[in-house]
Amino acid sequence: MEFKTFEIDGPLEIRPRKIEDERGYFSEIFRLADFAERTGPVEFVQDNQSLSVKTGTIRGIHFQSHPKPQGKLVRCLAGSLLDVAVDLRTGSPTFGRWVSAKLTPEENNQLWVPVGFGHAFCSLEPDTVIGYRCTGYYSPENDKGVAWDDPDIAIAWPDVADAGTLSAKDRQQPSLADLPEYFTMEDQ
Numbered sequence: 057m058e059f060k061t062f063e064i065d066g067p068l069e070i071r072p073r074k075i076e077d078e079r080g081y082f083s084e085i086f087r088l089a090d091f092a093e094r095t096g097p098v099e100f101v102q103d104n105q106s107l108s109v110k111t112g113t114i115r116g117i118h119f120q121s122h123p124k125p126q127g128k129l130v131r132c133l134a135g136s137l138l139d140v141a142v143d144l145r146t147g148s149p150t151f152g153r154w155v156s157a158k159l160t161p162e163e164n165n166q167l168w169v170p171v172g173f174g175h176a177f178c179s180l181e182p183d184t185v186i187g188y189r190c191t192g193y194y195s196p197e198n199d200k201g202v203a204w205d206d207p208d209i210a211i212a213w214p215d216v217a218d219a220g221t222l223s224a225k226d227r228q229q230p231s232l233a234d235l236p237e238y239f240t241m242e243d244q
């Protein structure tokens with residue numbers, strides 16, 4: 057299992073080994089000991105999965121505020137997607153900056169989005185399925201977001217990104233400049 061860091065401290069791209077044979081492959085996609093060695097103690101309590109039928113579907117930038125924050129371990133189960141983590145920690149030297157990874161079943165890679173980061177993705181082909189493990193339960197009252205196309209974040213979305221796919225909620229997310237201070241450098 058390979059762990060790749062980014063220029064922003066916190067997010068990780070994880071690439072579990074695929075053991076291939078004539079039947080296909082086998083992969084240990086998560087080992088708590090290996091993961092927690094790099095992230096510190098984590099407990100996943102909820103697994104989510106969503107289907108995006110159209111190429112260019114954009115979901116996000118989402119996060120849950122305290123006292124119900126969520127770290128997310130994301131992978132692609134079908135299709136492919138560009139997954140993005142945005143640093144929302146007040147006082148962070150990389151506040152407002154983002155990292156991304158193209159996730160596909162073939163690559164068998166994952167993105168760790170720690171507490172303190174917003175999460176968003178864009179599907180890169182039809183019928184893309186995303187699966188992600190969360191370290192906190194869903195809490196609608198703590199479900200917050202930032203505008204996907206905020207110029208102060210300037211995520212380099214792929215050309216296929218289709219704003220027409222945005223949910224009503226995502227069409228009216230606040231700008232980064234208008235966002236309350238939800239997270240600090242104490243968050244992880």
Ligand SMILES: Cc1cn([C@H]2C[C@H](O)[C@@H](COP(=O)(O)OP(=O)(O)O[C@H]3O[C@H](C)C(=O)[C@H](O)[C@H]3O)O2)c(=O)[nH]c1=O
Nearest residue numbers: 104106115116118119128175176177193194195223225
């Ligand atoms: C997140 C969530 C949603 N829901 C319900 C609420 C709505 O009735 C429906 C769709 O929710 P939403 O439009 O927020 O789903 P996405 O736009 O895919 O948002 C998710 O995708 C972005 C990229 C994320 O990182 C978050 O996990 C999450 O915000 O599922 C639940 O019942 N449980 C949940 O954990």
